[in-house]
Amino acid sequence: MNPPPATLLNKARRLHILVAKGDLEGVRAHLDGDAAAATWVDARDAEGRTALMRAAGSPRAGVDVLRLLLAHGASLEPKRGGGLPAALETSVLKEALRGGDPDKVRALVEAGASVLYRGTGNYGAPHDAVFGREVRRDPRLLELLSLLLALGAQPDLRSDTYGETAVAQLSLLGRYDAVRLLLDAGADASVLSWTALLRAAALGSLAELEAALLESPSLEARDAWGRTAFHVALLAGDLAKAKCLREHEAVVEAVSEFDSPALLHAVRSGKPEIVRWLLSLGCDPEQVDDLGTSALKAAVEADQLPMVDELLRADVNPDGDPPRRA
DSSP: OOOOHHHHHHHHHHHHHHHHHTOHHHHHHHHTTOTTHHHHTTOOOTTSOOHHHHHHHOSSSOHHHHHHHHHTTOOSSOOOOTTOOGGGOOOHHHHHHHHTOHHHHHHHHHTTOOTTOBOGGGOBHHHHHHTTSOOTTOTTHHHHHHHHHHTTOOTTOOOTTTOOOHHHHHHHHTOHHHHHHHHHTTOOGGGGOOOHHHHHHHHSOHHHHHHHHHHOOOTTOOOTTSOOHHHHHHHTTOHHHHHHHHHTTOOTTOOOGGGOOHHHHHHHHTOHHHHHHHHHTTOOTTOBOTTOOBHHHHHHHTTOHHHHHHHHHTTOOTTSOOOOOO
């Protein structure tokens, strides 16, 4: 006799709770011995996700939880959630990519998932691996991107709507190590609008930067995000390059797209010594971009406590951002 629907619903809810906690043994005990598990293992929660989707994207649930769900019949392509708008529909593989765990992506590919999918607007695996999540400090980003490339993903896949590419997004965020990886794999560098100097600031050695200064001395040329080579060196966290560019009279007060000042790029580099150096040059610690974001706010949001200390020592107002510039 089949259990009533309410019983199955309660079982599914319990499964979601255990998966959210990353409780491998709890999930195992809940599923083992239940011959009807396949009938409720793909039930969706209030956000429209199945337990497998939740395990794929959760930092608490390890790859063993994901493999256990697969072994008990969890589907890589469950039926669409009732009443869930198509624009909000996700997938197990997308959740794993957005979670940034290469081991989970490998497990899903072994189970039959493909990284060659195309979603609405021609968004694909490279987009899901870098958009909509914090990749600036992700230590496994290169491993994840290398895995996608090895599985045949296109390094410069463009969305139909805005022409977005992974390499442009990574450049915006200052993950120049990942930019190099995709360019080496054949991604189109033209989307970056780099001169030889900008490329050297992002990817080259100090010697290569100095050579570019001799060959292409346009210090104020801008990349696709309105940044000068000085901004790029700051964002890349390379103090030696930043000092070299300043010695060649780079404009320290220049702002990039969204009116982002040099100090904001320094904060986003994750290097407190660069923030300290800019403050020693007299950079305004209370200057904000056109969204009203100050260096202190950015440092707090990034949980960069050493930078917060540097800024507070510079007498930054700790009670909030100053009024936006007119």
